[in-house]
Amino acid sequence: MKRRDLVFVIIIVAVVSGLVYLSIIGKHPQPTVQSIPEHQSLNRDTPRTTCLTCHNPENGTAEKRIKVTHPEKWKDEKFSCIKCHTLKPAAPANAGLGKSDPAH
Numbered sequence: 070m071k072r073r074d075l076v077f078v079i080i081i082v083a084v085v086s087g088l089v090y091l092s093i094i095g096k097h098p099q100p101t102v103q104s105i106p107e108h109q110s111l112n113r114d115t116p117r118t119t120c121l122t123c124h125n126p127e128n129g130t131a132e133k134r135i136k137v138t139h140p141e142k143w144k145d146e147k148f149s150c151i152k153c154h155t156l157k158p159a160a161p162a163n164a165g166l167g168k169s170d171p172a173h
């Protein structure tokens with residue numbers, strides 16, 4: 070292998086590992102968990118204004134309001150919060166238990 074090729078390979082490896090590193094330390098949106106009572110009635114069509122009654126950085130009722138460090142995208146009125154904070158349905162309380170089989 071020529072020396073120039075080796076330098077090229079080293080640069081590629083450095084760039085790729087840099088990107089992987091950034092994606093690991095990067096911020097990830099938490100899911101909108103439906104196991105908490107305040108989230109139970111939400112669905113994929115819930116407008117962002119509903120979320121903001123509780124999460125508005127100024128006057129939201131929830132403890133966790135949008136912080137100043139939050140990605141600016143939340144201010145985009147045409148963009149749903151749920152595109153980032155995916156809905157995570159609560160697991161049914163009796164999952165797998167007490168399922169009656171009508172055939173028996």
Ligand code: HEC
Nearest residue numbers: 096097098117120124133134135136139140142143150153
């Ligand atoms: C572009 C994607 C994106 C959109 C759109 C978005 N969020 Fe977030 N949100 C994030 C990320 C990423 C974090 C984690 C920030 C961190 O780790 O510092 C976060 C964190 C939060 C938090 C925790 C507090 C905080 O600020 O860290 C709340 C509450 C929240 N978002 C609510 C909302 C609501 C309500 C909307 C819609 C009005 C919304 N988000 C829209 C990506 C998004």
Ligand code: HEC
Nearest residue numbers: 099100101107108111115119120123131132133150151154
């Ligand atoms: C009725 C009030 C209410 C509404 C409406 C609401 N939330 Fe929440 N949300 C809460 C509460 C309460 C918590 C639990 C943390 C807390 O006490 O602030 C929470 C937690 C969260 C968290 C976790 C934050 C973290 O740092 O772990 C995210 C993300 C979030 N909500 C997103 C949303 C999105 C997106 C919507 C709209 C689709 C929404 N919420 C609508 C009350 C609400």
